[in-house]
Amino acid sequence: MRLVFAGILVAVLAAIVWQSTEIRGSAAIYPIVVSIGALVCSVAFLVARALAPAPQGDGGPAIGLRLPAGRALRLAAVAAVWLAYVVALPYAGFMVASWVALFVSLAITHGRPSLSGALGTAAFVLVFAILIKIVLYVPVPQAWPDQQLDILLYEWL
Amino acid sequence: MWEGIATALSALSLTFAVLGVVLGVIIGAIPGLTATFGIALLIPVTFLMAPEHGMIMLAGIYAGAIYGGSISAILLNIPGTPASIVSGWEGHALAKQGKAPLALGISALASGVGGIISAIALMFLTPTLAQLALSFGAPEYVALVVFSLVIAVVMLDTPIFANITGAFLGLILASVGVDPVNGTGRFIFGFYQLFSGLNVVAVLVGFFCLPQAIVLVAEAISGVESVAVGRVAATKPRQVLAQLMKDRWLALRSSVLGTGLGILPAVGPESTPLIAHTLERRLSKEPEKFGKGSESGLVAAETSISANVGGSLIPLLALGIPGSGAAAVFIGALTLHGLRPGPLLFVERPEVMYTFFAGFLAVNLLKTVIGLYGARYLARLLVLPRGVIAAFVIFFSIFGAYAVDTNLFNIWVMFASAFLAMGLGAVGIPILPVVLAFILGGVLERNLAITLARSDGVVYFLERPLALGIFAVTAMIILLSTWRRLGRLRKRSVEAKA
Numbered sequence: 001m002r003l004v005f006a007g008i009l010v011a012v013l014a015a016i017v018w019q020s021t022e023i024r025g026s027a028a029i030y031p032i033v034v035s036i037g038a039l040v041c042s043v044a045f046l047v048a049r050a051l052a053p054a055p056q057g058d059g060g061p062a063i064g065l066r067l068p069a070g071r072a073l074r075l076a077a078v079a080a081v082w083l084a085y086v087v088a089l090p091y092a093g094f095m096v097a098s099w100v101a102l103f104v105s106l107a108i109t110h111g112r113p114s115l116s117g118a119l120g121t122a123a124f125v126l127v128f129a130i131l132i133k134i135v136l137y138v139p140v141p142q143a144w145p146d147q148q149l150d151i152l153l154y155e156w157l
Numbered sequence: 158m159w160e161g162i163a164t165a166l167s168a169l170s171l172t173f174a175v176l177g178v179v180l181g182v183i184i185g186a187i188p189g190l191t192a193t194f195g196i197a198l199l200i201p202v203t204f205l206m207a208p209e210h211g212m213i214m215l216a217g218i219y220a221g222a223i224y225g226g227s228i229s230a231i232l233l234n235i236p237g238t239p240a241s242i243v244s245g246w247e248g249h250a251l252a253k254q255g256k257a258p259l260a261l262g263i264s265a266l267a268s269g270v271g272g273i274i275s276a277i278a279l280m281f282l283t284p285t286l287a288q289l290a291l292s293f294g295a296p297e298y299v300a301l302v303v304f305s306l307v308i309a310v311v312m313l314d315t316p317i318f319a320n321i322t323g324a325f326l327g328l329i330l331a332s333v334g335v336d337p338v339n340g341t342g343r344f345i346f347g348f349y350q351l352f353s354g355l356n357v358v359a360v361l362v363g364f365f366c367l368p369q370a371i372v373l374v375a376e377a378i379s380g381v382e383s384v385a386v387g388r389v390a391a392t393k394p395r396q397v398l399a400q401l402m403k404d405r406w407l408a409l410r411s412s413v414l415g416t417g418l419g420i421l422p423a424v425g426p427e428s429t430p431l432i433a434h435t436l437e438r439r440l441s442k443e444p445e446k447f448g449k450g451s452e453s454g455l456v457a458a459e460t461s462i463s464a465n466v467g468g469s470l471i472p473l474l475a476l477g478i479p480g481s482g483a484a485a486v487f488i489g490a491l492t493l494h495g496l497r498p499g500p501l502l503f504v505e506r507p508e509v510m511y512t513f514f515a516g517f518l519a520v521n522l523l524k525t526v527i528g529l530y531g532a533r534y535l536a537r538l539l540v541l542p543r544g545v546i547a548a549f550v551i552f553f554s555i556f557g558a559y560a561v562d563t564n565l566f567n568i569w570v571m572f573a574s575a576f577l578a579m580g581l582g583a584v585g586i587p588i589l590p591v592v593l594a595f596i597l598g599g600v601l602e603r604n605l606a607i608t609l610a611r612s613d614g615v616v617y618f619l620e621r622p623l624a625l626g627i628f629a630v631t632a633m634i635i636l637l638s639t640w641r642r643l644g645r646l647r648k649r650s651v652e653a654k655a
Contacts, residue, residue: 005580016329019344027338030602034332038325042586045318049585071378078374082551086568102548109377109544136205138560 006046013039074108081105093143094132099125161511164209165519170512173210174520177217178527182535184218185225187546190369191238192222192426192466193483197365198550200358200490201557208494209509213516215490219483220466220520223426224268224528227459228536231260240426240465243434243458250450258533262397263452264459265528267408270401271460272521274412275419275467279474280514286475290500295607296618300627302601305478306594307631308421311638315587323581323590330355330591331598338606350566355574357489359558359567360595363574364588365486366557370550371579377544392529404456407437415461419468419480426465426481433461467517473498474510477600482589485596493561 017039020031085101092100102121107113129146132138133153140146164170184195195218203211226238231248244264251260293301310320333344334354345351401408411433418429437457438447447454469480470487477499479485491498496506503510527535558571578588611617618625 002583005583009580009584013329016344019346023336023339023341023343025339027336027341030605031329031332031336031343034325034328038322038329041318041322041325045316045322045586046584048316048318071375074378075371075375079371082555083572086555086565086572089565098552102552105548105551106544109374109547136560138204138556139563140559141565 009042010039010046013042074111077108078105081108089141091143093146094140095125095129095145095149096143097141098128161209161508161513162515164508164512165213165515170210170213170516171519171523173206173214174217174516174523175527177214178221178520178524179531179535181218181221181223182225182228182524182527182532185222185237185241186228186535187237187541190222190546190550191365191483192219192226192240193486194365194369195219195222196483196486196490197358197361198553198557200362200486200493201560203490203494204560208491208496208506209512209516211490211494212509212513213520215487216470216513216517217520217523219487220272220463220517220524221527223462223466224265224459224524225535227264227268227462228261228532231264232257232536238426240430240462243430244455244462246448247451247455247458250448251452251455254450256450258392259396259400259452260455261532262392262394262529263400263455265392265525265532266394266397266401267456267459268463268528269521269525270408271412271415271463271465272467272524273518274409274460275416275464276514276518276521278416278464279467279471279517283471283475283510283514284503286471287500287503290476291504293500293623294621295604295611296621296624297627298600298604299608300624300631301476301478302597302604304627304631304634305472305597306590307634309590309593311634312421313587313589315585317638317642319586320590323586323588324594326577326581326586327591327594327596328598328601330360330595332602337603348566350564354599355570355595356558356561356564356567357492357596358561359570360574361486361489361592362554362558363571364578364592365482366550366554367571367575368578368582370547370554371575373543373547373550377542377547381543392532394529397529400452401456404453407440407453408456408460410440411437411457411460412464415464416468416471418461419465420471421480426462426469426483429461429465430458433457463521467521470517474502474513475500479593479596482592485592488596 013035017032017035020028020035023031081101081104085097088097088100099122102125103113103118106117106121110117126149129140129149130153132140133150134157142150180199181192181195184190184198185192196215199215199218203214206214222238223240226236226241227244227248229235229237230241230245231252234245234249236242236245248260248264251257290297306324310317310324313320329344331354333351335341335352336343342352414433414436415429418432419426434447434454434457437453438444441447441451441453443451443453465481466483469484472478472480473484473487477488477497479488488498496502496509554571555568558567559565561567581588581591
């Protein structure tokens with residue numbers, strides 16, 4: 001996995017160097033220097049690292065990548081749920097998409113769905129949606145339930 | 158100035174200060190969640206507040222989280238944040254001797270003392286430094302940014318090429334968008350949304366919050382349960398005060414050291430307590446007690462960590478250069494509120510600055526009180542399951558990235574940043590130089606362009622002694638660091654041959 005990341009890093013940096021060379025005039029100097037610097041240093045580091053006997057990375061955020069296959073699949077499923085959440089937001093609206101994402105994410109993490117999880121997340125999303133509308137004023141994507149909540153709050157307040 | 162102090166002491170400001178400290182302590186106490194994470198996650202919450210209230214709340218989160226990390230370190234020997242490792246050595250050893258209330262009390266009071274001393278330094282040093290910075294031109298800013306990046310690169314323990322790669326990557330991220338010379342799009346790969354550059358908050362949330370949430374999910378899936386915290390007796394403030402009076406000079410030394418290290422870029426609260434602890438061990442009459450439950454060791458660690466917080470805010474507010482990763486995230490918050498960190502802040506919005514100074518002092522006083530009387534109750538929150546924390550962290554990260562300018566594209570920027578952070582973690586490139594360079598990249602490029610346009614050779618630089626001085630110090634640091642690294646390499650090769 002480390003090799004894949006290293007490959008992606010070098011490929012992206014090479015693409016950036018290429019983009020820098022497309023810039024014309026004096027404006028090209030800074031991006032060329034910075035991108036070539038990044039590419040050269042990353043290659044130097046990765047080669048030195050590959051030759052070094054022991055891994056030196058902090059490995060912090062990448063901890064999940066060392067999970068056994070079954071658990072890694074569950075981790076990937078949680079990631080997929082939240083990626084799908086962003087795609088679904090404009091269509092399903094904030095309330096439905098958020099509730100489904102939270103509930104499914106918790107169910108996958110705990111290994112089973114639970115009624116308390118379903119009710120708890122629904123209550124949280126409802127309270128947060130109300131807060132968004134009357135305190136935070138963040139215009140979130142709307143679907144039928146969000147619009148109904150809007151109407152309800154408008155009539156009440 | 159008095160108007161600012163009065164605003165800071167208003168009921169509303171104090172409410173936000175308490176809220177910030179409590180949220181910070183909770184975040185810091187949960188192992189795995191850091192102060193940087195807390196600030197990044199809660200920046201969007203400050204949207205609706207006046208800038209000064211938002212800053213006070215974020216300062217409360219910063220100071221509270223750094224302190225909160227010690228609660229789990231003392232009670233469970235699990236540092237809530239990396240800064241609390243030394244507190245765990247001393248505090249947990251004290252807790253095992255049945256002195257948990259005393260350890261928690263010392264931690265709260267020493268943290269308060271360190272914070273208050275750094276707040277006083279913040280109050281007096283920042284305007285002086287800002288006044289000096291008003292005479293800065295483009296070359297001085299270039300020199301200062303290069304100095305900060307060099308410090309970040311040479312100070313970190315990770316391989317030097319990894320650190321330099323990180324810094325260059327940050328500069329690349331900062332140069333996405335319209336280029337300041339031609340006004341044309343750069344590194345946008347066909348996404349018109351990138352013309353305005355990468356959203357700072359989205360990138361920082363992606364760097365600090367999402368990867369941490371994924372670690373929490375992985376831990377929850379692996380069956381790592383929440384921890385059990387037993388009942389802790391109430392702290393006796395008199396006993397704690399007596400201990401701190403005994404260690405008053407140690408506390409003062411550690412606070413000054415913490416503040417000084419905080420001013421340096423890249424020397425965050427993580428390494429500060431180790432330095433303070435080592436120094437005090439050498440100066441102590443009972444060095445053998447250090448590391449085995451020494452009250453003095455705990456005082457040294459706590460005062461220095463807390464003082465580092467205030468110290469890291471000094472270059473941030475006076476020069477626009479963050480002294481730590483968390484302070485770098487602070488810049489995102491200031492920008493969001495329309496404030497430009499740097500010397501002009503004192504000219505344009507002095508009331509905000511003085512309110513913040515007084516608010517930061519209040520934050521540290523409140524943190525002490527909350528710590529002394531509430532730490533044992535806040536420790537109960539450690540029982541929250543990791544899976545639940547992770548799901549809500551992901552949800553709030555996404556909401557925060559979206560809410561910055563109600564743009565769904567920012568969420569993808571956040572995901573990409575998280576992927577980058579995890580990838581860099583996997584190959585061993587540290588994230589701190591990336592963040593510092595990302596924050597400072599715009600300043601560097603703009604001022605470099607101005608400097609190059611104005612300069613007509615070496616004479617121009619000779620007329621800027623301050624810039625030359627900073628460049629000379631930077632060159633010296635590079636030489637010293639290279640010398641030390643070469644020495645280490647030589648020593649290793651000699652050892653290998655032997």
